[in-house]
Amino acid sequence: xxxxxxxHVAVEGKDILKGLSLSILPGQVHAIMGPNGSGxxxxxxxxxxxxxxxxxxxxxxxxxxxxxxxxxxxxxxxGVFLAMQYPVEIPGVTxxxxxxxxxxxxxxxxxxxxxxAVGVLKLVRAKARTLNISEEMLRRAxxxxxxxxxxxxxxxxQMALFEPRLAILxxxxxxxxxxxxxxxAEGVNALRxxxxxxxxxxHYQRLLDYIVPDRIHVLAxxxxxxxxxxxLALELEAKGYEHIxxxxx
Amino acid sequence: MTMLAAKSWDGRREEARTVxxxxxxxTRRVEEWKYSDLKSALxxxxxxxxxxxxxxxxLPPGVEISDLGHPHPPAWVAQHAGTLARNAVSEASLAFAExxxxxxxxxGRAITTPLAxxxxxxxxxxxxxxxxxxxxxxxxxxxxxxxxxNAGIEIVLGEGASLxxxxxxxxxxGVQVEEIALKLxxxxxxxxxxxxxxxxxxxxxxxxxxxxxxAEAHLSGVSVLGExxxxxxxxxxxxxxxxxxxxxxxxxxxxxxxxxxxxxKVTVAKGADGAxxxxxxxxxxxxxxxxxxxxxxxxxxxDDVKCAHGAAIGDLEAEQLFYLRARGIPEAxxxxxxxxxxxxxxxxxxxxxxxxxxxxxxVGQALEALT
Numbered sequence: 001x002x003x004x005x006x007x008h009v010a011v012e013g014k015d016i017l018k019g020l021s022l023s024i025l026p027g028q029v030h031a032i033m034g035p036n037g038s039g040x041x042x043x044x045x046x047x048x049x050x051x052x053x054x055x056x057x058x059x060x061x062x063x064x065x066x067x068x069x070x071x072x073x074x075x076x077x078x079g080v081f082l083a084m085q086y087p088v089e090i091p092g093v094t095x096x097x098x099x100x101x102x103x104x105x106x107x108x109x110x111x112x113x114x115x116x117a118v119g120v121l122k123l124v125r126a127k128a129r130t131l132n133i134s135e136e137m138l139r140r141a142x143x144x145x146x147x148x149x150x151x152x153x154x155x156x157x158q159m160a161l162f163e164p165r166l167a168i169l170x171x172x173x174x175x176x177x178x179x180x181x182x183x184x185a186e187g188v189n190a191l192r193x194x195x196x197x198x199x200x201x202x203h204y205q206r207l208l209d210y211i212v213p214d215r216i217h218v219l220a221x222x223x224x225x226x227x228x229x230x231x232l233a234l235e236l237e238a239k240g241y242e243h244i245x246x247x248x249x
Numbered sequence: 250m251t252m253l254a255a256k257s258w259d260g261r262r263e264e265a266r267t268v269x270x271x272x273x274x275x276t277r278r279v280e281e282w283k284y285s286d287l288k289s290a291l292x293x294x295x296x297x298x299x300x301x302x303x304x305x306x307x308l309p310p311g312v313e314i315s316d317l318g319h320p321h322p323p324a325w326v327a328q329h330a331g332t333l334a335r336n337a338v339s340e341a342s343l344a345f346a347e348x349x350x351x352x353x354x355x356x357g358r359a360i361t362t363p364l365a366x367x368x369x370x371x372x373x374x375x376x377x378x379x380x381x382x383x384x385x386x387x388x389x390x391x392x393x394x395x396x397x398x399n400a401g402i403e404i405v406l407g408e409g410a411s412l413x414x415x416x417x418x419x420x421x422x423g424v425q426v427e428e429i430a431l432k433l434x435x436x437x438x439x440x441x442x443x444x445x446x447x448x449x450x451x452x453x454x455x456x457x458x459x460x461x462x463x464a465e466a467h468l469s470g471v472s473v474l475g476e477x478x479x480x481x482x483x484x485x486x487x488x489x490x491x492x493x494x495x496x497x498x499x500x501x502x503x504x505x506x507x508x509x510x511x512x513x514k515v516t517v518a519k520g521a522d523g524a525x526x527x528x529x530x531x532x533x534x535x536x537x538x539x540x541x542x543x544x545x546x547x548x549x550x551x552d553d554v555k556c557a558h559g560a561a562i563g564d565l566e567a568e569q570l571f572y573l574r575a576r577g578i579p580e581a582x583x584x585x586x587x588x589x590x591x592x593x594x595x596x597x598x599x600x601x602x603x604x605x606x607x608x609x610x611x612v613g614q615a616l617e618a619l620t
Contacts, residue, residue, distance in 0.1 A: 048575045051567070076577035088572040092590025098576075101586065106577035141590075158576065 001026045001063060001197045002047075002166055008057035009039075009046050016042040018222035019058070024166070027194040031208055032201045033233065034219035035241045040201045041085060043219070044170040047199075048082040049075050062166065076102075077109035079165030083155040083172050090142040095154070098142045099124055103161060127160045131187050149180035156187040167191065168199045173207035185210030205237040220245040258322065261331035266344035268335075275337045281454075284510040284542045285481045287338070290424050290450035291397055296338075299372030300347045301398050309362040311354065312386070317375055318348025326351045330377050333403045333430035334456040342373040342401030342428070349375030354384035356407065363604060368392035368400055376402045380410035382434075387413040389604055396423025396448070403430050406437035408461060413440045415604050416453065417611055420446035420478065428454045435461025435490070442599045443470035443499075444608045446615050447478025447507060454483045459493035468497045469598030471608075473615035474507035474539075481510035488517040488524040488551075497528045500595040502588055504535035504619045512544045515558070519550040528558035533565065533591050535619065585620055589613075 002024040009017040016039045024030050034040050046053045047060065049072035060067040067075060090098065100120040107114060115123070128138065131153045143151050152172055159167050169188065173181055188211050192198070200211055208216070208230065216233055218226040218241075226232065226244050236244060274295060275282040308314060315326050322330070330351065331343050354360055364386060368374055370393070380386055384407065392398070406412055410433075418425070425448055433439060443453050457466045472480045486495045501509035511530040532541030543560035565587050573583035592612060599605040 048571075050571050050575075071580070072571065072574040073577050073579045073583075076575055082575055084572070084575075088566075088568050090569055090572070090587070090590060092593035093586060098573075101582070102573070102576040102578055105579060105582060109577065109579075162577070 002199070003061040004058070006058035007046075007055065007060065009042055010054045010056050011042060011052060015056070016222055017046070020219070020222065020224055022217060022224065024197045024199060026197055028215065029192065029198040029200060029211065029213045031213035031216045031233070032199065032219050033203070033205070033216060033236060035245065036203065038219045039222045040219055041170060044082055044168050044201055047080065047168055048072055073105065074109065076162070077106045081159050081162055081164035081167045083159055083167065083169045085171040085174060087143050087151040087155055089144045091144050093142050094139055095142045096121070096124065096138045099158070099161060102158070106162060124157075124161060127157055130190070131157050131160070132183060133157055148175035149177070152176060152180065152184055153187070156184055160187065160191060165195065166197045166199070168201065170201045171203065172200070173202055173204060181207065182210060205233040208233045218244055258317065258327065258330055262344055265331070265335070265340040269337065269340040269344050272337055279337075281483060281512065284508070284512070285450055285452050285479065287424070287426070287450060287452075296341055296397055296399050297372060298345045300345065301368060301370040301372040301374040301395070301400070303350045303374055303376060304367045304369055305350065306365040306367065309360045309364055311358045311360050312364060313353040313355065315351040315353070316348045317351050317377060322351070325353050325379050326377065329379060329403060329405050331403075333405075333432060334458065335430070336428060336454065338399060338426055339401040339428040339430065342375055342399045345373040346375040346401065349377065351377040351379070353379045354381065354386050356381035357383045359385045360387070363387040363389045363601065365389045365391070368398065369395065371395040371398055374398065374400045376400070378403070378412075379405045380407060380412055382407040383409040385411040387601055387604070388415070390414065390416040392418060392425065394419060394421045396421055396425055398425045400427040402427065404439070406431065406433045406439060408434040409436045410434070411438045411440075413600055415442045415599055415608065416444065417608055418443070418445045418451065418453070419611070420615070421448035421451065423448060424450045426450070426452045426454070428456070430456045431466075432458045432460050433464040433466065436463040437461065438464070439466045440598070440600060441466075441468050442608065443468070443482060444611060445470065445472045445480040445482070446611070447472065447474040447480040450479050450481075452481040452483065455485070457484070457486045457495070458489060459487065459495065460489050462490045462492050464490070465494040467495070467598065469595045470499045471592045471595050471612060472501040472503070472509050473612055473619060474501070474503045474509055475615070475619040476505040476507065478505070478507045479510070481512070483510070483512040485514045485516070486526065488515070488521045488526065491521050492523040493521060494524075495526045497530070498595050498598060499530045500592050501530075501532040501541055502535065502592065502616070502619070503532060503539035503541060506538040507540070509541045511542070511560070512546070513558075514546040514548065515556065516548040517551045517554050517556065521551045522553040524551060525555045526557070530560045531591075532562045533588065534562060581620065585616060588616055588620065
């Protein structure tokens, strides 16, 4: 589903990713772990199509198509979803209006008919309930005045609503207490399916207790320096990044 | 008595004419006109001396109407017409508008149907609106594109009276200026919104005198300006008594070579303790050549007051734009959504839902033309 080959990315002329390769098949959950500054967030942004992240070498194929050539909205419509580390506040746009606009914008690009307001409302309510998101939150401006946990749950609600084929979760665990983490992880696990792939980016092993990955990749200095099964997370937790990063260097 | 009053209306007009002809049109050297070069926008012809007209679309029952130029005006007209704050340009409307509409809502009357009023034709026009104690009214003001037009509006709010005033000024090719002078008695409330789409020179100037304790003025406005449009909103709120409140929230979107101006002065007079005033003006510039001049200003002579002001000029937030696009919303649609969102809090200041709907539609059309 996702095929990254020898990816080099520069931000403001500075090389951040230096030859990253990664392959994810449908139904798989991969985790990327790495110390601060290793390029984790750069990878998530370059997959979502944020401006200012220049691919200087290599390629990203999504279901055989050149992802890098598509604007962010087209990637979303084709099924790429990034749950952001810092969800953005949008004053003046209610959460419900945003969800409806985004859902229909994606549908339109896929040649599907718009859902009417009632249809969207029903869909959102059903999904919001399981994530403990209140009606009141849906009426508020998007992410404005939301707590850290509420923002992350809102990201997962969007993921549930848009039903992406590839979901990238960027530090979804950061700033969450254990109850919020469990709620978010349950939401993510409910979306695991043979047709969907996930890329979980995290600094800590904690999240991977709840969202158990098929493969773990360790990112350091812009490259994958170690790979393994879920037991690799435990090794990292026990011995620290220095141990593995140092070993690879 | 009425003869005397009639004579004094003519007397006031005569006096205004002398003053106007003595001073002439304001130039950019006059501080309040620094960003709006009226004299050069009008050219040789100036403001002229013709009279424009006011059209009322169905007078709601309970509203009394009279003519400012009536030889024997009722006492409420004679008492107030031509008495409120004047500036160089309102002297001209007083001098040259031949008559004008005077409206009164008697004490205690609550008028629920909005009063729709349209200014038409070129030249000078005057309006007097008097709400007696505890009366209430919603005024919806529009105008045609004729130019130049100079409107002078006087509004008197009695104790506990409440006026909602929404002005929807369409985009005009030429020059339109409007001066609104108000005085508010104790506990009176003025809730106003000014939507403006600009002109060669378009200016709304408000002078609001809060003369009784507990009087409140809440002003909001949006400007959506494209091409070479200019729109200026200039306000002066004077807190003369204690426990008076004023809020102002003006939002402007400018593209092309447009120029958005906000000048807001709040004066708190000596002894007006407990006065509370807030001023916010923000502009979103969509092009390199667009310009915004935002100038909030405070003048405080009292000791115990709460005053806050702020102004900001910026572009759309790249982070917000990316977030929306990453959720599948195409760039043009995402930009439009964010611009609407920027204006939203100013628009929500319009209390009546039907009127708010009309303003929203006009704003939507102007934004579509702009983006």
